[in-house]
Amino acid sequence: MIESGLAPSDLQAIWLTLKLASVTTFLLLLIATPLAWWLAHSRRWYKGIVSALVALPLVLPPTVLGFYLLLLMGPQGAVGELTKALNLGTLPFTFAGLVVGSVLFSLPFAVQPIQNAFESLGKRPLEVAATLRANAWDRFVSVALPLARPGFLTATILAFAHTVGEFGVVLMLGGNIDGETRVLSVAIYSHVEAMEYAPAHLLAGGMVLFSFVVLLGLYLASGKSWQVRK
Amino acid sequence: MDVSFRGRIAAMVLLGLLSSPVCAGEVRVAVASNFSAPMERIAALFQKESGHVLTVNLGSSGKFYSQIKGGAPFDVLLAADEAIPKKLVQEGLADGASRFSYAVGRLALWSAQPGFVDDKGLVLNKGNFEKLAIADPKLAPYGVAAKETLEKLVMWNAMQRKLVKGENITQTYQFVATENAELGFIALSQIMHDGKVSHGSWWLVPSEMHKPIKQGAVLLTAAKDKAASQAFLTFLKNKQAAAIMRGFGYELP
Numbered sequence A: 001m002i003e004s005g006l007a008p009s010d011l012q013a014i015w016l017t018l019k020l021a022s023v024t025t026f027l028l029l030l031i032a033t034p035l036a037w038w039l040a041h042s043r044r045w046y047k048g049i050v051s052a053l054v055a056l057p058l059v060l061p062p063t064v065l066g067f068y069l070l071l072l073m074g075p076q077g078a079v080g081e082l083t084k085a086l087n088l089g090t091l092p093f094t095f096a097g098l099v100v101g102s103v104l105f106s107l108p109f110a111v112q113p114i115q116n117a118f119e120s121l122g123k124r125p126l127e128v129a130a131t132l133r134a135n136a137w138d139r140f141v142s143v144a145l146p147l148a149r150p151g152f153l154t155a156t157i158l159a160f161a162h163t164v165g166e167f168g169v170v171l172m173l174g175g176n177i178d179g180e181t182r183v184l185s186v187a188i189y190s191h192v193e194a195m196e197y198a199p200a201h202l203l204a205g206g207m208v209l210f211s212f213v214v215l216l217g218l219y220l221a222s223g224k225s226w227q228v229r230k
Numbered sequence B: 001m002d003v004s005f006r007g008r009i010a011a012m013v014l015l016g017l018l019s020s021p022v023c024a025g026e027v028r029v030a031v032a033s034n035f036s037a038p039m040e041r042i043a044a045l046f047q048k049e050s051g052h053v054l055t056v057n058l059g060s061s062g063k064f065y066s067q068i069k070g071g072a073p074f075d076v077l078l079a080a081d082e083a084i085p086k087k088l089v090q091e092g093l094a095d096g097a098s099r100f101s102y103a104v105g106r107l108a109l110w111s112a113q114p115g116f117v118d119d120k121g122l123v124l125n126k127g128n129f130e131k132l133a134i135a136d137p138k139l140a141p142y143g144v145a146a147k148e149t150l151e152k153l154v155m156w157n158a159m160q161r162k163l164v165k166g167e168n169i170t171q172t173y174q175f176v177a178t179e180n181a182e183l184g185f186i187a188l189s190q191i192m193h194d195g196k197v198s199h200g201s202w203w204l205v206p207s208e209m210h211k212p213i214k215q216g217a218v219l220l221t222a223a224k225d226k227a228a229s230q231a232f233l234t235f236l237k238n239k240q241a242a243a244i245m246r247g248f249g250y251e252l253p
Helices: A008-041 A047-058 A062-073 A078-085 A095-121 A124-131 A136-147 A149-164 A168-174 A184-193 A197-229 B002-017 B033-050 B061-069 B083-090 B141-152 B156-162 B169-177 B227-236 B239-247
Strands: B026-032 B053-059 B076-078 B094-105 B107-111 B132-135 B163-166 B183-187 B201-204 B213-220
Touching (some): A008 A095, A062 A095, A095 A124, A168 B169, B026 B061, B053 B061, B076 B227, B132 B141, B141 B213, B213 B227
Antiparallel strands (some): B094 B213, B107 B201
16 A cells, blocks of 8 residues: 555545546437437527527536535435435435436537537538438438547547546535545545645546546547548 | 623724725635634624724635645634644744634534434434435544544444545535435534524534534734734634624534
8 A cells, every 4th residue: 555555445436437437428428419419400499598508517616516416316306306206215425426417517518519510511411311312310320420420539538538527516416435426536635635645646646647648549549530531 | 781882982983994994904814614604793793893804715624724835815714623723833834822722613413304313312323314424534623523423322333334424514514404414413503503503403412422623723924913813813712702602502612
């Protein structure tokens, strides 16, 4: 322990953070893809309202968002009543609760790049595909998705990175439980607050390095894929 | 009676003089979050009586320590324990002669639901709850007191699975107030106003269950020669301030 300077609970926090970021990113791609498609193509009058709702987590301070989620998902809140009725208990202080909070918090980071990518395609490729008798599903899967790949890549990177760095929402909802809700950012914060600067530096430094390497790798890979396409 | 009357005259005179910036000093106080409610009243009274302007910054003592080390422009620190003021004095960042404990906090086991916590804390033995909120003992003095209490009751190990930890005592209170945790150890000052607890059910943890939560005040070195800051520390020791603190459940050292 002296060599590494990290307690087992710190290692657990690292693992938990990676798990949270992966699950959140996966769910976000599932949710954001149809939502972005709809936002890119819809002409409904309430499109503006939906766009605004999606962007809302950008505005609220994370601890405030976390506090409202705590109220909403607690035993007295609307979502809490629902989860209790479904025999799921309540979400705060659980990993599932953190996932819900993270998905909401990072939603704009996933939706907007994908939406931009869909919008920049224009109608032309899809119309051409239609003349080749591709049905709607075919046009989406074989034309729109591959062409929007850079958007998906950006969305994945942003959603993942944003969840790794997320703090306020997790702090409010988590309750700092080892192996369940004590993620890296909260662990670093606790170390700093307790004036344990050595493990704090180690974790923070590791987080910066890891994130830089991952982001660099993804950007290099995406640069390559663009070149290939050209 | 006489004193407060004279105080009021003095306040009026001072209010009249307020427009001249020469006599009105500014005091920037960093205050531990458990003390936020009494501080609000003490600050109002102090401003009225002295004519000085007081700005309050709420947070955890550990955060204030880091910020003060980083040169934060505070004049006075009202911490949640005595360790951090001592540490600041040792490091030359605070004036040792000014250090004193201004209040002794009391710990309470509280639930937002009426009738849930009995006045002897036997609910802990019953165990008919999912989550027990405490402040993180690593970060908050009230968390240390909660841990000591549970250890004294020989329940610390058994409770591990039910514990949720707030980063500070305010967050711990929120966990319980929103009923996400059925009950929790919080600061008495968070539920007591004017000597009464307004809602929920509670057990005042006997003070022999844990080491006293002595809260330390200190003047920071940068503000050593500021008259307004010294006036505030003196004010904190007077009877009016004491009465306010007692109303919120604090004991005096």
